[in-house]
Amino acid sequence: MRSLNLAAVVLVLVLIGGCSTSPSAAFYTLSAVPPVVAAPTTPPPISIVIDAVTVPDLVDRPQFVLRTGATQVTIDEYARWAAPLRSQISRVLAADLAQAVPGALVAGNAQHPDNAQAYRVRVDVQSFESAPGEMAAIVVLWSVRPPRGATITGQTFAHEAARTADYDALVDAHSRALATVSSDIAGAIRSTLRP
Numbered sequence: 001m002r003s004l005n006l007a008a009v010v011l012v013l014v015l016i017g018g019c020s021t022s023p024s025a026a027f028y029t030l031s032a033v034p035p036v037v038a039a040p041t042t043p044p045p046i047s048i049v050i051d052a053v054t055v056p057d058l059v060d061r062p063q064f065v066l067r068t069g070a071t072q073v074t075i076d077e078y079a080r081w082a083a084p085l086r087s088q089i090s091r092v093l094a095a096d097l098a099q100a101v102p103g104a105l106v107a108g109n110a111q112h113p114d115n116a117q118a119y120r121v122r123v124d125v126q127s128f129e130s131a132p133g134e135m136a137a138i139v140v141l142w143s144v145r146p147p148r149g150a151t152i153t154g155q156t157f158a159h160e161a162a163r164t165a166d167y168d169a170l171v172d173a174h175s176r177a178l179a180t181v182s183s184d185i186a187g188a189i190r191s192t193l194r195p
Contacts, residue, residue: 045103047118048189053090055125060085064167067131079167085128092175093123096182101189119189120145123181128174133165136173140181144188152188156181 059065064079081088090108098106127139137159145151158177162169 045105046101046189046193047115048094048097048101048104048106048121049115049118050090050094050097050106050108050121050123053086053093053123053125055086055089055128059128064130064170065128067129089123089125089178092178093121093182093185096179097121097186097189100182100186104189117147119147119192121185123185130170130174131162132167132170133162135162136160136170136177138174138177138181142181142185144185144192146189146192149192152191154184154188156184 058073061075062080062084064076064081066074066076068074087108094106094108098104122143122145124141125138126141127137129135129137137157140156140158141153142156143151143153158180160173160176160180162173
């Protein structure tokens with residue numbers, strides 16, 4: 001009988017010991033997600049559309065028109081523009097404006113988005129002079145119509161030296177002259193962005 005009592009005591013101790021090691025219950029609640037710190041908002045990019053580019057009839061041709069004197073020009077049948085001059089000017093101005101106005105979306109006249117919030121640019125090239133080995137000179141009347149406010153007009157005279165007598169230097173001088181025009185137009189656009 002003694003062994004029976006001993007077995008009962010051991011059984012009770014085992015049961016009590018087993019209960020004391022059972023895992024304790026854990027209770028959970030849902031909570032709101034902490035607010036995410038918002039990144040500073042950047043203004044939406046501005047759109048610039050080059051609506052139109054006009055060039056003088058004299059140079060509106062594939063061939064280079066070269067100034068040889070105060071009242072004389074020659075047309076070089078073997079030196080030609082790869083694309084119409086007006087489309088090249090539009091493309092270069094668009095690329096220059098995209099760099100001069102960071103974040104701007106600039107479209108040339110071949111792409112004409114119907115965006116009421118776009119800055120509308122018109123360019124009228126009054127003079128496009130080419131003298132190999134001497135200079136490239138342009139005179140441009142331009143206008144910028146912002147989405148709100150009055151149209152801004154300006155005139156740019158750009159005269160760049162052609163560093164050598166070859167056509168590459170002449171074309172490079174015209175590109176620098178167009179960069180001057182772009183800079184003036186970009187300045188007009190930036191003046192409307194100031195608070």
